[in-house]
Amino acid sequence: MLPTLAVVNDSAVxxxxxxxxxxxxxxxxxxxxxxxxxxxxxxxxITGMPGDIILIDPSKNSLQRLNQxxxxxxxxxxxxxxxxxxxxxxxxxxxxxxxxxxxxxxDSRTYSVVPLAMIEGKLVYxxxxxxxxxxFTNSPRKLANTFVEE
Amino acid sequence: xxxxxxxxxxxxxxLRMCLTFLSWVPVVYVVTEHVAYIGKIEGMSMKPTFNPxxxxxxxxxxxxxxxxxxxxxxxxxxxxxFLRSPIDPEKIYTKRIKAxxxxxxxxxxxxxxxxxxxxxxxxxxxGDNVHSxxxxxxxxVSTGLVIGKATYLIWPLDRFGPIPLGGRECREAKLRHSYxx
Numbered sequence: 001m002l003p004t005l006a007v008v009n010d011s012a013v014x015x016x017x018x019x020x021x022x023x024x025x026x027x028x029x030x031x032x033x034x035x036x037x038x039x040x041x042x043x044x045x046i047t048g049m050p051g052d053i054i055l056i057d058p059s060k061n062s063l064q065r066l067n068q069x070x071x072x073x074x075x076x077x078x079x080x081x082x083x084x085x086x087x088x089x090x091x092x093x094x095x096x097x098x099x100x101x102x103x104x105x106x107d108s109r110t111y112s113v114v115p116l117a118m119i120e121g122k123l124v125y126x127x128x129x130x131x132x133x134x135x136f137t138n139s140p141r142k143l144a145n146t147f148v149e150e
Numbered sequence: 151x152x153x154x155x156x157x158x159x160x161x162x163x164x165l166r167m168c169l170t171f172l173s174w175v176p177v178v179y180v181v182t183e184h185v186a187y188i189g190k191i192e193g194m195s196m197k198p199t200f201n202p203x204x205x206x207x208x209x210x211x212x213x214x215x216x217x218x219x220x221x222x223x224x225x226x227x228x229x230x231x232f233l234r235s236p237i238d239p240e241k242i243y244t245k246r247i248k249a250x251x252x253x254x255x256x257x258x259x260x261x262x263x264x265x266x267x268x269x270x271x272x273x274x275x276x277g278d279n280v281h282s283x284x285x286x287x288x289x290x291v292s293t294g295l296v297i298g299k300a301t302y303l304i305w306p307l308d309r310f311g312p313i314p315l316g317g318r319e320c321r322e323a324k325l326r327h328s329y330x331x
Contacts (some may be wrong), residue, residue, distance in 0.1 A: 020239040092234055115292070115295060117236065117295050
């Protein structure tokens with residue numbers, strides 16, 4: 001979730017009134033159970049609501065092997081990304097969630113839509129705390145919904 | 151004041167009883183929310199296993215085990231589970247697990263998809279009744295949606311006992327096996 005949340009030491013306030021996806025909106029930060037591993041919780045941003053048509057990720061696999069030595073651009077055969085270069089309609093009662101750091105995020109692009117019933121709450125405040133002293137140097141940040149309809 | 155002093159032992163006794171009662175409220179809450187509870191089965195999707203047509207006015211009650219049910223290893227095929235609906239999170243469904251992760255399933259209406267592979271930590275649930283909205287409509291569900299496993303039928307008393315079996319076989323491997331025999 002970089003750059004919204006730090007990798008470690010970021011504490012957050014979760015509003016549980018939004019449990020089971022009650023009144024969640026596009027662009028909200030949510031905590032949800034991971035569908036493929038329900039014992040763990042993930043923090044993601046809602047990027048698709050029921051009824052929306054989503055283009056999964058056509059850029060997937062397109063930048064692989066670029067850091068290889070002696071790379072001949074002509075020799076690159078693109079890896080198969082046909083399953084990612086596809087459209088998905090978000091079904092009723094589900095949301096599409098992605099991380100803010102798309103390159104390093106395991107999200108709906110892999111495990112598909114998340115049922116609203118697996119949402120545990122919405123993130124409202126975050127506070128970067130590394131020790132007792134940082135309470136005075138860092139102040140809590142409000143996690144705003146920056147979604148704009150184009 | 152003198153009246154209060156006169157009833158002092160009684161007041162003390164009631165206060166102590168009140169506090170004892172209140173101290174048990176969180177215990178009961180945690181047990182009913184996370185360990186076990188009594189679940190009522192509504193609707194007709196689990197006919198004829200639950201709410202059979204012979205007794206239309208009694209609702210079947212089951213003992214609902216809630217501890218550790220989101221772990222796939224604690225769920226078996228033919229268990230009856232209560233799960234939060236993937237379509238509407240405020241609704242709760244009662245369904246029977248018909249396949250677990252890794253199984254290849256033959257859906258009831260194979261016209262859209264002839265075979266469905268159940269993903270990791272997902273289950274395939276079906277109602278015992280053909281007229282049921284289940285995984286044949288919304289696909290495999292994550293075990294994170296399961297809120298409890300029905301272990302005993304406790305009401306009405308004449309049907310007391312373990313949960314009866316029901317439903318159809320939908321795992322392709324088992325179906326192929328039964329054709330051979």
